[in-house]
Amino acid sequence: MKIRVALIGCGAVAGVHAAQLTGQPDVELSAVYSYHGDKGSLFAERFRVSVVAASVEEAAAAADAVIICSPSSEHFEQAQTCLHSGRHTLVELPPCKSREEAQELRRAAERHGVLLGCAHTSRYLAPYARIGEVLRSHVLGQIQEISYIRYPQLRARSWTDDALLHHAAHVIDLALDWCGGVVPLACATFPTVSEAQSVSLIGSLPGGKTLTASISYGARLPVSRMAVVGTNHTAETDGFSYLKSDLEALQFSGDESDVYERAIAAQDAAFLDACRGNGSYIPWAETENLISAIEGFRRLAVIRNDISRLDRS
Numbered sequence: 001m002k003i004r005v006a007l008i009g010c011g012a013v014a015g016v017h018a019a020q021l022t023g024q025p026d027v028e029l030s031a032v033y034s035y036h037g038d039k040g041s042l043f044a045e046r047f048r049v050s051v052v053a054a055s056v057e058e059a060a061a062a063a064d065a066v067i068i069c070s071p072s073s074e075h076f077e078q079a080q081t082c083l084h085s086g087r088h089t090l091v092e093l094p095p096c097k098s099r100e101e102a103q104e105l106r107r108a109a110e111r112h113g114v115l116l117g118c119a120h121t122s123r124y125l126a127p128y129a130r131i132g133e134v135l136r137s138h139v140l141g142q143i144q145e146i147s148y149i150r151y152p153q154l155r156a157r158s159w160t161d162d163a164l165l166h167h168a169a170h171v172i173d174l175a176l177d178w179c180g181g182v183v184p185l186a187c188a189t190f191p192t193v194s195e196a197q198s199v200s201l202i203g204s205l206p207g208g209k210t211l212t213a214s215i216s217y218g219a220r221l222p223v224s225r226m227a228v229v230g231t232n233h234t235a236e237t238d239g240f241s242y243l244k245s246d247l248e249a250l251q252f253s254g255d256e257s258d259v260y261e262r263a264i265a266a267q268d269a270a271f272l273d274a275c276r277g278n279g280s281y282i283p284w285a286e287t288e289n290l291i292s293a294i295e296g297f298r299r300l301a302v303i304r305n306d307i308s309r310l311d312r313s
Helices: 012-021 037-047 056-061 072-084 099-112 126-136 167-179 256-275 284-312
Strands: 003-008 027-033 051-053 065-068 088-091 116-118 143-151 183-190 198-204 210-216 223-230 234-237 242-245
Touching (some): 003 012, 003 256, 012 027, 012 256, 027 056, 037 051, 051 056, 065 072, 072 099, 088 256, 099 116, 116 284, 126 234, 126 242, 167 210, 167 284, 198 284
Parallel strands (some): 027 051, 143 210
Antiparallel strands (some): 143 223, 183 198, 198 210, 223 234, 234 242
């Protein structure tokens, strides 16, 4: 029996989800919702979606599971709507702005007996997945440091992305998955904390090891690099097209778009299998831990900004 899937949003990321789900013998793209009706109609025609919904409620009513890939500021309320409609719900990162909101979504999912998941997509990207494998098998040794830099070239958008809540979340999530914890130590944002377009942070990993990360939306040249220093080996990757290491077995080369699309496909397959009762998906508790860590970094950024204002006065 096919599982009916509705998409909330019809932008670039929604297109990747739809392209990977279209043609799956056990999946029907049953509905799409967009604030822009004309875009929704074009999207539905392109991906053979059955219904162009006039509301999130209508889209959810036509589905068994919903994938929310709309602008970040809409995720929490739209997820609430879908959960209260009794639908399994997968939310793109960031799913919400605070731990309190994350807990509210969890309670709604529990109340209606449905599965709630966040798109922890970086965990499914081939280079990062391979690093995770060698860490869990203790081949890389204990992590001494994770260093991350990402200057993405964002598509034109009608909304403002938050570098701390969105792109910084990916490396924080990987550190939580690989190491089991991150303690925020320092965070600087620009131009504001609430709408950070650049962010630099330092976190403490278990055992006092260090996570450093820098994200900026203002760079004219795209840059993406992570280095993971283990006691036995070191790995470097851009997260998409390459992975290199002094460990000969830890090498990877691929096409960036293909690697990203495969990650989305694997993530969606895992979530939908869990919706069917086959296997499991990343527990929502891990999403709550991620949001809590981001909140910790945000508080440090607020304190830093307050101190800077006092110094200038």
